[in-house]
Amino acid sequence: MTDPGTGAWPGAGTWPVGGYPPAAARRTSPRIVLVDTATFRQARQLVPIAVPALAGIGLGGGRWTVVGLVVAITLVSLATAALAWWRFSYLDGPAAVVVTRGLVSRSTRTVPNDRIRGIEIEAPPVHRLLGLVRVRIDAAAGGSSSAGRGAGKDEEVLIDGVSRAEGERLRTAVLTKRSRVPVPAADDVDGAPVQPDPEREEEFARFDNRWLLYAPLVGGYLAVPVAAVGALSRILDELPARLLPDVDGPALDPPVVAVIAVVVALVVLAAGAVIGAAVVNWRFRLVRRGGSLIAVRGLLTRRTTELEIDRIRGVAVADGAGMRLVGAARVNGLVTGLGDAQRRGQLLPLGPRAQAEELGRRLVDDPGPLTPHPASARRRRIARGMAAGLLVTAAGAVLTVTSGWWPLLVAGVVLTVLGVPLGLGRYASLGHATGPRSFAVRVGWLVRERAVLERRAVVGWEVTQSWAQRRAGLASVVACVGAGRGGYIAMDMAADDIAAFAVAASEPWAEQLVPGTELGR
């Protein structure tokens, strides 16, 4: 903390905001007024007030009323956008980013540089037209004493509508000023901390458009349209028959119609998935610049995400059932204190598995091949796979006996039988490995994920053993980490291996788990 005397900024609170020169605050580009007018960004907030007001006045209909209304709304939008622009300013000082805004009551937000966890630059379509970008600054909220319930309580500062060059300048400026050594006592905030050659770039991955063909197999895309089709067919069922169009057409066999419908639906779904992936991942590039990884992507909205390499605690390589068929995978970085981790942490969207593995090894030490789990784990997975089916079967049996309605019984039996291959598949996924500096766990079948984490990432262990697991000599262990999903499970390990695994996969404190060290200290 340097010189707390000058830290008298409004809203600075207890943060060490030291040594500000009263530099002139910066403004966003006036062109943002156009963007906001066109998108009704501020005016949208007035809708809840405007609608009842208009309804109260009553509208006489007619063309001129409509024109007048459109003009009035646009004017309101323009006025509010201009006001918002006029009252907004920001300043990237040597120790903090300060944003001032507010129409009537001014609010000043100060985010110390050492709390900033990442900067994202977005360029939505309208912004791109006018050469503007939106800068999103991610910061950890408050001190750890007020952080509340663990991770995920981040705040965000939005600086909307600066020129692209200013956006880049802001990012470099903030990231250079942020102290590399996160120890407050040794903080030389005034001096420029050493930055390892920020200009050199090293490319880690580049999107190949052929990878778009993987998209239809991701599965996540498939669920939504299928649900939509289901809902639609239900609506059609419930419509009175006379409302349905009379399709006379050439008489087709129902099976032929069904096949055609399914094929068309599949083609549409696949095309939709490819287009969706293209919009999000277009010209994806991952480069390393200095101490950061920078991911750029997007067709309509270009998005630049910056992740600090120091904060990367591991990687998760996900390859679902569909992706495994074609050897595809995606890579997520497990980064401490990253909001919206699923989207922002993505380091390789849908690429070939070999490349995904290669990227993962580059970021975190590979702990070696996975050790499979004991045979009793296979029995348990199969039993768990069949459990849902058995439950349905039991309910179906009751129904068949009591009311003679048998379809549920049949469905239950089918589900039970399908549970066997599902259980086998889920068992084949299970595995864990420990290396000198990292460890890995893998779980899942339809959505399979192998997480590789550094030993220092672990902030706690949670061992669970159900009654059935105790009988089978198994137990599960969750490595709690302050990154990614927060916990990564090694499911159904041999109970005897748990303590040794935990010790090998984290720091010495985990020796507390080893049986026979009662009251260690």
Next chain:
Amino acid sequence: MAAMTAAPAPVREPAWSLPRTAIGLWVTESLIGVLITALIVGALLIWVPADLGGPVPFLRWAVPIAAALEAVIAVGVRPWLKHRVYRWEVTGDSVYTRTGWLSQTWTLVPVSRIQTVDVTRGFLQQLFGLATVAVFTASSQGTVRIWHLEHGVAQRVADDLAVRAERTRDQAT
């Protein structure tokens, strides 16, 4: 190696057990739960006509039996089982607990990774003079709760942990 009965626990057992007042608290909680279940089952028996056909006649005797069994276990067995399972320990460098009854959970968090320590007292806990210490880390899953300690003990444990966490916190989150 795996004995069928009383297989050894996968990890060490924490040293200290909870005060016996916790049993009273659990019994009270169970009694409240049983009361609510009884009301629901009673409503089912009174308002669902027996001649509805389908699985209703079967449910009319199956549900009360299941509820009665649940009640006996919840009030007469589970609190004592829980008291045997729930254990805790604060050592030089970590907080360690075991919770559960049929399924058991062991949680270990090193003091150096603690971010926040809370003491909470629920309504029933206040009646029994108990409190829960909750220890939070950077991980949403790495939370340790030491349930039902005597209030004074809980406060001392929390203060001690907070002070030590402040001293030994490291940056690796």
